[in-house]
Amino acid sequence: MPKTIDWMYNRKACITCKRARDWLGETECAVTQWEDANKVKLGPKQALDLLKSLEKMVAMKGKKVVTFDLKIDRPDDDTLLAHLIGPTGNLRAPTLKIGNTLLVGFNEVAYNDYLG
Numbered sequence: 001m002p003k004t005i006d007w008m009y010n011r012k013a014c015i016t017c018k019r020a021r022d023w024l025g026e027t028e029c030a031v032t033q034w035e036d037a038n039k040v041k042l043g044p045k046q047a048l049d050l051l052k053s054l055e056k057m058v059a060m061k062g063k064k065v066v067t068f069d070l071k072i073d074r075p076d077d078d079t080l081l082a083h084l085i086g087p088t089g090n091l092r093a094p095t096l097k098i099g100n101t102l103l104v105g106f107n108e109v110a111y112n113d114y115l116g
Helices: 015-027 044-050 077-084 108-115
Strands: 007-010 034-036 056-061 064-069 095-098 101-104
Touching: 007 015, 015 108, 044 077, 056 077, 056 108, 064 077, 101 108
Parallel strands: 007 034, 056 101
Antiparallel strands: 007 095, 056 064, 095 101
């Protein structure tokens, strides 16, 4: 059964965001709240604030997937920001919040694991 995404931060013109949206459409996952990254800029402080109530963060770049346990073995802020912030200095897109997990980037295998 497809899961519901609590929040998605994405850019309409972003190729990676389009891949994520296409994957979500194929799996019929519903997004409760959309945030346009072109209109709402989330910098380092806001990105770290997103993690306050979460237990896990999964950062993806291409085939590389890194998982952080934010409750038991939380890394330092610089390590987290290296995976959260893109070249613009803002939160990377796409970013999805599902329950207590934040998914940053897109990787089909990781999406299948967390949303499939």
